[in-house]
């Protein structure tokens with residue numbers, strides 16, 4: 177181990193004298209250009225979108241000087257306000273339910289040994305890879321035909337909770353991996369009940385994981401489209417659905433402004449979630 | 459007779475098909491320093507966990523202060539455990555760690571304060587109240603774990619190799635401190651260790667465990683002087699094992715023939731004639747002389763094959779016959795020590811040699 181790290185540092189500091197081939201000389205610029213292209217493809221559209229959200233022109237592909245009129249119009253648009261309200265309701269409730277259920281699931285998985293535990297854990301992670309469209313159709317069928325629910329905000333909340341549980345459970349489980357179960361035993365040994373042990377020991381040590389899972393759940397719910405599209409009902413339009421129906425009528429700078437705001441919100445939430453996940457227990 | 463502090467009746471625990479604790483029965487007296495001694499993996503920790511209530515026994519009963527504890531949750535047992543890994547709460551400082559048990563008992567801050575000061579000075583941690591566990595040395599962490607378990611005044615303290623992670627010097631110091639502490643507080647200590655020396659120096663009584671079974675219970679000198687099985691004799695200290703056949707039995711003496719040499723040893727009858735047995739004798743119980751002694755009965759001749767000088771004493775390998783070599787330890791009292799190749803007389807007082815029970819191991 178030590179020797180290896182020593183040799184790498186030597187290699188890094190002492191120039192290697194050998195004849196560079198043509199390929200060697202070309203490699204660096206080629207890779208550089210490639211990286212540039214990737215960035216252009218990935219981020220150019222987004223940069224353009226953000227730029228045009230500040231354009232005064234009513235045509236989304238023409239620059240008409242800087243303005244924040246579209247943002248002002250956005251905030252005055254009652255349809256969008258309603259969609260935003262719906263989205264926040266759905267995101268909040270599905271985050272809450274998914275966090276509670278997902279955390280309890282993760283705790284049970286790490287605490288108890290039971291038959292079929294591995295199978296349970298695998299199937300728990302499955303919704304992460306199940307195609308959204310399959311999830312959408314199956315939830316629609318289940319909620320309407322089996323449970324006989326009317327489509328609307330509650331069905332969207334249920335659907336979002338379902339797929340969010342998996343994400344929360346996976347993140348909390350990762351946090352629990354480094355958690356010493358003997359700490360809980362020590363607490364119970366000193367007179368704490370299970371409930372007290374959870375709030376005094378377990379929760380303070382794993383809350384960054386729980387919060388991180390909650391934030392991710394909230395973010396995923398904010399811009400969920402496919403599943404929502406299947407289980408939405410009259411009066412239950414969320415922002416992504418609203419954007420979709422507006423785009424059908426033509427892309428306006430107002431949509432650019434809305435998309436920019438959603439992008440900013442998502443980046444903030446995900447960054448916070450990742451920071452929390454990295455945070456070590458102090 | 460006052461009731462015992464802890465009593466185990468035919469306690470067994472298995473994980474799946476793997477038996478870890480097998481039919482353990484023990485009575486531990488109030489205020490006793492009781493050790494569970496055995497090699498790593500023999501089921502000591504599991505026994506403590508059953509006592510603390512973290513695991514449920516597969517069968518058998520646990521009595522704590524005279525009442526049946528089976529099924530009672532850990533927080534309802536008047537027993538505290540000092541974990542092998544200490545298990546200090548990383549998000550709490552020393553004060554909060556130690557106060558935890560008192561807070562769970564719903565004591566007020568003003569009640570907690572004096573108790574905390576007392577216990578922290580007892581374990582010499584005064585002044586470190588606001589440190590977090592990771593800011594403490596191993597020895598300090600150990601003392602926090604001890605204080606945390608002691609502060610609620612449990613009637614029994616369980617200690618799982620509490621000194622195992624400390625260096626030798628600190629361990630010796632802590633052994634004395636723990637022993638003093640136990641005397642002073644008069645709390646029953648159930649102390650788990652795989653270190654025979656630690657068990658011998660600290661305990662009132664020791665239970666030696668092997669493969670989940672208790673093979674012998676007794677005071678340290680009983681365990682050392684009269685090991686019940688070959689395992690015990692081998693695990694605790696150094697022992698010569700001599701295999702032979704019984705010639706005659708005159709309770710409590712047993713005469714054994716070892717390759718034509720007759721020896722007498724202490725044994726508990728019944729022993730039938732010509733049965734194969736093992737005699738155990740400690741190296742330091744054997745005397746060495748240059749001249750024949752007229753008084754001793756258990757006396758043999760031998761040849762010094764090898765010797766190792768150890769400072770206060772010397773270890774000799776003495777050959778009695780083709781297949782019988784004994785280890786002998788002699789204190790270096792004078793300079794007239796023996797040399798390699800010397801012909802010597804050796805022997806031992808008969809009560810020091812012990813006929814072992816046949817091993818009950820399946």
Ligand SMILES: Nc1ncnc2c1ncn2[C@@H]1O[C@H](COP(=O)(O)OP(=O)(O)O)[C@@H](O)[C@H]1O
Pocket residue numbers: 473478496497498499500501502503504505
């Ligand atoms: N929860 C468990 N599940 C399965 N096996 C266990 C468990 N706990 C302990 N064991 C096994 O029981 C045996 C005894 O363990 P332990 O009581 O920790 O021994 P000791 O403390 O004497 O070293 C070991 O072989 C260990 O692998």
Ligand SMILES: [Mg+2]
Pocket residue numbers: 499502503542618
């Ligand atoms: Mg152990």
